[in-house]
Amino acid sequence: MSEQAKVSSFATRRDFLRNAALASGAVATVASNTATADVLNTAAGRQPNVLMICADQFRADFIGASHENPSAKTPHIDALAKRGANFKQCMSNQPLCSPSRASFMTSRYATETAVWKLGIELDHSLPTIASEFRKNGYTSNFIGKWHVSQTDMADGKKQMGWIPPGPSRGGFDDLWEGANVLELVSHPYEGNYWDDSGKNIGFKDVYRVDFITNRGVKLIEQKHDKPWFLFLSQLEPHHQNDVDEFVPPKRYEDKYIDPYIPEDLRNLPGNWRSRIPGYYGCVQAIDDCVGTLVAALERTGQLDNTIILFFSDHGCTFRTRLGEYKRSPHESSIRVPFVIAGPGFDQSATINEVVSLLDLTPTLLDGAGIKPVTSMRGKPLKELLHDPKARNAWDSTVYFQISQSICGRGIRTSDWCYCAFDPTVQHGEAEYSKHYQDFALYSIAGDPAETLNLIGRPEYKEIANELRAELLKRIIAAGEPEATITPIHYYA
Template identity: 45%
Template sequence: MDDTSKQDSTHSIDRRSFIASSLAAGVALRSGKAEAQAARPSSRPNIIIYLADQFRADFVGANGQNPSTRTPNLDAMAARGTNFTGAICNQPVCSPSRSILMTGRYATETGVWHNARPIDPSLPTLAGELRKAGYSANLIGKWHLAPSTEAEGGGRGYVKPEQRGGFLDMWEGANEFEWTTHPYEGTIYDADGKEITFKDEYRVDFVTDRAERFLRQKHDKPFLLYVSQLEPHFQNVEHGTGHFVGPKGSAERFANPFVPNDLKSLPGNWQQELPDYYGCCEAIDKSVGHLMKVLEEEKLANNTIVLFTSDHGCHFMTRNEEYKRSPHNASIRIPLIVQGPGFNNAMRLDEVIGNINVMPTLLEAAGLPVPSSVKGKSFMPLMTKPEARSAWPNRELVQISESMTARALRTKDWTYCVLDVEGRREQEFAQKYVEYQMYSQAADPFEQVNLAGRKEFRAQAAELREELKQMMQAAGEPPAEIVPVTHYP
């Protein structure tokens, strides 16, 4: 080869090298830009958790069990998104259930195994994890995860920043909302403790107005917004159990409504309280519809996950001396409807899902890692992977406090509950339990016949007993003895 040929060959090789290196650089640059864009907080979905306190799952019309309920907006949400009809709470009382929702841990692990206890500040929370990824974390309404007395460093109203579980951006709430407000007047507090008052406006509408105000603001980062309504929870009173207060005229509009089958054969106060409860649920539905409209108007709807749920249900004093704190479906079944990116599947799933699984699910939906300490599991695979549905355990541990120290196992087929053998109510754990209640979900979904102690079900009870003991230990509880009951109560 002559010098000219060598030179041309060298130039050709150089040109090829340059083109190749340029292409590689371009790919790397584009890849880098793509990675940077993917990592940018603004590319992540906004998240709204809308929690309606003490809202029964069967009071959502889309769940097809209640002809009197009026929830067209929740029904539309269920039609667009995914309706998890087998959802339950892992502790049927306000503070413990909320602590589970925020941490993906059991109530005995969060420190909030009883109402009005502060959440363990060392635990990762949904708000904290999202803020680390560039989100703002914002709350409007009820918190109930700070100490309830000034002697403990807390109170019913203002909540100190270190007690907010990571909600360190906009804060407009009260620790015990049911005591600082009433249905048509009250006070909440901003991040600095300044009072925000309302009067002559229904409480649901007031909270909705504050949420709309937030959504219409300019947002330069993705947001988590926790809209925590009190309704349909009863209004607390100083003495007694409290009463439900719907918008004015509710009692007349919902007179003689449908009575759920789990209530109608049992004594309780549902006869007096159901009409206003229906009114409260209708007000919540209108609120949800209004905020959905705001999302559309602000062009936020396509990139916002909206999750509607409750912290527990309501049995209207049919199972114990108040409204919840029992293992029955009326207490533990909750609505769980999700729409938005990753959830718009027009799908209904009936797997048994505890609210312990909400926190890791939302982190996965946002493309974020789940802390290794979290006990809950994301249920996102249930929507896309048939093998995930077949492998889903369909069993949840329910811890019960205040009315009794009890533990329950809820599966698709059974509810199995054990009670502290000494009958104590204010214990975090018990060392010894006795079988207390057992219901067949297939044969008796309204839980009218307690099978605990029936001879023909002892083999099934023994199997459930061992499963429950294993789940209790997996939740970090000390080993406990469960005594079989041998008589039919």
């Protein structure tokens, strides 16, 4: 490495650690320091720990490092991006909580996992990220919002809260602290939350993000005899369902009175005018979480040997599209943050190839030196950081599915987003269709805010034909029945 590169690398790491350390004061109830000698877990040659942080309904353009939003305050996530890799074009393959989670945990499409809509149990025959880590010598630990178990059990245990030991935990068989549908059993400053044995360890007078963060710190500070994998799953900035509000911590209640409004929202009806200040506050609370966890890793001597991934399951449209917060083919719904740092990923890189959450599990397994199982559909993303030939050969086309708003299928390329739907299928009625019709065509390159639907316009007929044909191929490749798509010939 040249002297200039060494200086640059050192400065990047110095800034990263400084920002991470600042976070320790952001969460007032963070666990107390433990002597470094007692919690030093990193051993020479040991596989890296893996920390996977999911923030629910977090828009990709609310990360400061993306330079898309001047009001976004995310210094700790930005520090991760500066140190590691920021995949700016990552797509959710099913922009709805349960289907997305089932999909990224198995690296399979939602229709392959059985969880194609809310309230369905994950297919336990599928390998998951947790089962694969555990099979390869890791402990697999879960804290937070689960949401991939059925919600109509007669005994009520799976309906809202505790998931008993067994296959319903998806391989997270070491530590379990969570709730199946967290936003229905808790509020931002008071709620129910179950530990591994089924005991309610609910919280009160502490912000939910901070409570879950502190549980993660507690795990990090333990002495570990094996490398560990932790999926820390935050609810925020997802809206609180029963009041339809984005509830920020009190420390940020009045911070975002007149914030920047993303271009895709400005001219559309929805509820963004009243809801977006709270959303910004929730986003900053999530950034505090990231900083606090990174500071705990540094304090315990584990930072250099831990892969950290920050991402979301789907975005947020503020009811500007289809009257939904998500469940639409638009960028605000399907594009998600994907920032990764740690051993093998510390490249200070911005990646513009189109990737998807199907790549999450293979990427983390590969990063830990574990070969992903062949049934997984995603690809390890580390090759995009290290191999120019891989970038040139990368397939920047992502296939996605939509349910519970429309029955839709679409593809997102570097330049275009195309979607088809079945207008005869009502809300959540069908897993798939055999007969779709054109729904939307947007130029991502020319109209990133997707202000003009181009489907049906004669000057874009050739593009629509090409994307329609490609989508039909992707439907079959995803294991779904062969389908037809009827073109439309009017302006949408």
